Amino acid sequence: MNKGFWQLAALAGSIWLLALGASRIATSADEPRPGIDQAGTPQPSIPWSKQKSGFEFQSKSNRDRQEDLTSNPGMLWVDQGATLWSKAEGTSGKSCQDCHGKPEKMKGVAARYPVWEATAKRVHDLDTRVQECRTVRQGAEPLKPESEPLLALTTLIAHQSLGMSVAPAIDGAARPAFERGRALYNERAGQLNLSCAQCHEQSWGRRLRSEVVSQGHGNGYPIYRLEWQTLGSLHRRLRSCYLSVRSEPPAHGSEDHLALELYLAWRATGLKVETPAVRR
Numbered sequence: 001m002n003k004g005f006w007q008l009a010a011l012a013g014s015i016w017l018l019a020l021g022a023s024r025i026a027t028s029a030d031e032p033r034p035g036i037d038q039a040g041t042p043q044p045s046i047p048w049s050k051q052k053s054g055f056e057f058q059s060k061s062n063r064d065r066q067e068d069l070t071s072n073p074g075m076l077w078v079d080q081g082a083t084l085w086s087k088a089e090g091t092s093g094k095s096c097q098d099c100h101g102k103p104e105k106m107k108g109v110a111a112r113y114p115v116w117e118a119t120a121k122r123v124h125d126l127d128t129r130v131q132e133c134r135t136v137r138q139g140a141e142p143l144k145p146e147s148e149p150l151l152a153l154t155t156l157i158a159h160q161s162l163g164m165s166v167a168p169a170i171d172g173a174a175r176p177a178f179e180r181g182r183a184l185y186n187e188r189a190g191q192l193n194l195s196c197a198q199c200h201e202q203s204w205g206r207r208l209r210s211e212v213v214s215q216g217h218g219n220g221y222p223i224y225r226l227e228w229q230t231l232g233s234l235h236r237r238l239r240s241c242y243l244s245v246r247s248e249p250p251a252h253g254s255e256d257h258l259a260l261e262l263y264l265a266w267r268a269t270g271l272k273v274e275t276p277a278v279r280r
């Protein structure tokens, strides 16, 4: 394809986005708001029974590539993670395995993450949890965000929950973080003045440039993305979403980022963990 084509395609995409923003301004009075039922339980904009994994929006070949674990390119990170799992690190001279046993012991963890951690009074996702174990318990340097070893370990851990239903807890002390995530999700941002909800809850199924907009679930992360030619975290995906509306994402591991991830996990309740998913 020549450069002119892509410029035209990008322009067409921007016009679509602007039209979406404008149409929402015109009808903002009836903008659907994520509800709370009479019992005080939050309810999603897209009913639970209509939730679809991003998997369903992928081509047949990508779905096959994801499901056949012998050809899923993300499995290379799972394998690398398994090697790192049993490697002693830091001043403790201990490996993950020394304290946790086999990686299989992590089954179910990713399905209930991110979690509110009562003692530290904070939300942990798998990234921040692994970093904590590395620095506090192994006495090693933190791994770089988005680095190969960190992705390998989090992919290994998440993969242990493959096929389990996403079920994070948002009650009690976790609720304020959840509400923060919900606010971020529904807040218009960037030069294009669009919220996550406008694309993923009000426009899913529509085409944007060369992609079909999905419901924006994080149940397959970390994912192998063909466009990246590598594996990446949910944060990396969110960065692309923020950039597409010309806005800055919250910093990796920041309170806002974790709150948004908690909200995303709640919206994906009942979908299956698919790590490592494959995306175009």
Ligand code: HEC
Pocket: 017, 053, 054, 055, 057, 185, 194, 195, 196, 197, 198, 199, 200, 208, 211, 212, 213, 214, 215, 216, 217, 218, 220, 223, 237, 238, 241, 242, 244, 245, 260, 264, 279
């Ligand atoms: C301009 C429209 C747009 C906005 C606004 C937007 N996204 Fe996206 N998002 C996309 C597109 C396009 C993709 C790639 C196709 C897909 O999977 O939906 C995507 C993908 C995703 C995915 C990955 C889905 C998967 O199955 O791999 C997640 C999660 C996501 N977005 C969350 C968000 C969040 C959270 C926000 C707000 C901070 C947001 N998006 C804002 C368009 C948007």
Ligand code: HEC
Pocket: 085, 092, 094, 095, 096, 097, 098, 099, 100, 106, 109, 126, 129, 130, 133, 134, 137, 138, 153, 157
């Ligand atoms: C010295 C022992 C020790 C080592 C080494 C260690 N951990 Fe941990 N890890 C713990 C303890 C103890 C907890 C429970 C913390 C808590 O509940 O507050 C934990 C919790 C976790 C959790 C959360 C589990 C859950 O159910 O929520 C993950 C994930 C994890 N560790 C991953 C790792 C990884 C990956 C490594 C290696 C890079 C590692 N840990 C190394 C002791 C260790």
